[in-house]
Amino acid sequence: METRGLLKNYGSTKAVAGLDLKVETGQIYGFLGPNGAGKTTTCRILTTLTKPTGGQALVSGFDVVKEPSLAKKGMGLVPQHLNLDPDLTIYENLKLHGMLHGMAGDKRESRIREMLEFTDLWDRKKELAKSLSGGLKRRLMIARALLHEPRVLFLDEPTVGLDAHTRRRMWELISQSHRRGVTIFLTTHYIEEAESLCHRVGIINQGSLIAEDTPQGFLSTTGKVVVESYSDTSFLPRFFDDRKQAAEYAATRQEDTVIRASNLEDVFISLTGRGVMEEKAQAKEASSFGHGGGHSAKTAHGHGGGK
Numbered sequence: 275m276e277t278r279g280l281l282k283n284y285g286s287t288k289a290v291a292g293l294d295l296k297v298e299t300g301q302i303y304g305f306l307g308p309n310g311a312g313k314t315t316t317c318r319i320l321t322t323l324t325k326p327t328g329g330q331a332l333v334s335g336f337d338v339v340k341e342p343s344l345a346k347k348g349m350g351l352v353p354q355h356l357n358l359d360p361d362l363t364i365y366e367n368l369k370l371h372g373m374l375h376g377m378a379g380d381k382r383e384s385r386i387r388e389m390l391e392f393t394d395l396w397d398r399k400k401e402l403a404k405s406l407s408g409g410l411k412r413r414l415m416i417a418r419a420l421l422h423e424p425r426v427l428f429l430d431e432p433t434v435g436l437d438a439h440t441r442r443r444m445w446e447l448i449s450q451s452h453r454r455g456v457t458i459f460l461t462t463h464y465i466e467e468a469e470s471l472c473h474r475v476g477i478i479n480q481g482s483l484i485a486e487d488t489p490q491g492f493l494s495t496t497g498k499v500v501v502e503s504y505s506d507t508s509f510l511p512r513f514f515d516d517r518k519q520a521a522e523y524a525a526t527r528q529e530d531t532v533i534r535a536s537n538l539e540d541v542f543i544s545l546t547g548r549g550v551m552e553e554k555a556q557a558k559e560a561s562s563f564g565h566g567g568g569h570s571a572k573t574a575h576g577h578g579g580g581k
C-alpha cells in the first residue's frame with residue numbers, strides 16, 4: 275500500500291498535507307497521531323470512502339481513485355464508528371456482507387462459520403447486533419471485515435472507548451488476523467496499542483508524516499530511559515540511553531524525579547514538544563465530538579536533555 279503526495283483539503287483545513295507512505299505486505303503498520311491529525315481522513319481515502327484533493331494512493335497495487343472496485347475487493351475495513359445493522363442478528367450481518375461481496379452460498383456459509391468461530395461469536399450468532407456490548411460489536415465488525423478474505427485490513431481506532439481487558443482481546447484478534455496473512459493498517463492514538471501490535475509506526479501530525487520507524491527504533495533514537503523532574507512550575511522530561519546516565523542526572527536535581535522506560539508518547543513529545551493525549555484533550559475542548567481515552571494529559575513545558 276502506498277501514497278504519494280496525498281492531499282485532502284476541507285475548505286482551508288489541510289486534513290492530509292502531502293502524505294508519502296509505504297506499507298509493506300505482511301506488516302502491521304500503526305498510524306499514530308493526536309486527535310485531528312488526519313488519520314481517519316487518510317484511512318477513508320485508502321478505503322475509497324473519501325476522494326483526495328490531490329496525490330495518489332494505491333492499495334494492493336490498485337489506484338483507489340481510478341480503480342476503486344478492484345482496490346476495494348482486496349480490503350476490509352473496521353471503521354471508527356459502529357456501522358452494523360442493529361436490527362439484524364450477528365449471522366445476518368455477516369450474510370448480508372457476504373452477499374454484497376458476491377460470495378457464493380456454500381463458500382459464504384463456511385466462511386461465516388469460520389469467522390464467527392475465529393471471533394468467538396458462533397454460539398451467539400442468533401443475537402441481534404443492537405443487543406451486543408461494545409466489545410462484541412467490535413469483534414463482529416472484525417469478523418465482517420475479514421469475511422470476504424481481504425489481503426489488507428484497515429482498522430480506524432479499533433479500541434476507542436473499550437475497557438483495558440476488551441482492548442487486549444481486540445489486540446489478540448488483530449495479531450491473529452495478521453498471522454493468517456493479512457496486512458494491517460491501524461490508526462490509533464493509544465501509545466501501548468502501537469507498541470504492542472505494530473511492526474512499523476508512522477507518526478502523523480497536522481496531516482503530515484513527521485517520523486516513521488519500528489517502535490524499538492523510535493525508542494533507541496529518542497532515548498530508552500526518561501527522567502521526569504517535577505517542580506512547582508515545570509515538568510521536564512529528559513531522555514537518556516540507559517538507566518545509569520539517567521540516575522546520574524536525577525541525582526543532580528533538587529526536585530522530585532521519576533526514572534522510567536520511555537514510550538512512544540515520549541517520542542511524540544520529543545518530536546512535537548507536546549503529547550498525543552494532550553493534543554487530544556485540547557481538540558476535545560475545541561470540539562464537542564471528541565471520544566473517550568483512557569489517559570490523563572501530560573503537560574510538557576520543555577524537554578531534551580540527554581537526548
Ligand SMILES: Nc1ncnc2c1ncn2[C@@H]1O[C@H](COP(=O)(O)OP(=O)(O)OP(=O)(O)O)[C@@H](O)[C@H]1O
Nearest residue numbers: 284287288289307308309310311312313314315316
Ligand atoms: N468532513 C469533514 N469536513 C470538514 N473538516 C473535516 C472533515 N473530516 C475531517 N475534517 C478535519 O480534518 C482534520 C483531520 O481530521 P481526521 O478526522 O482525519 O483526524 P484524526 O487524526 O482521525 O482524528 P480523530 O482522532 O479525531 O479521529 C481535522 O481538522 C478535522 O476537523
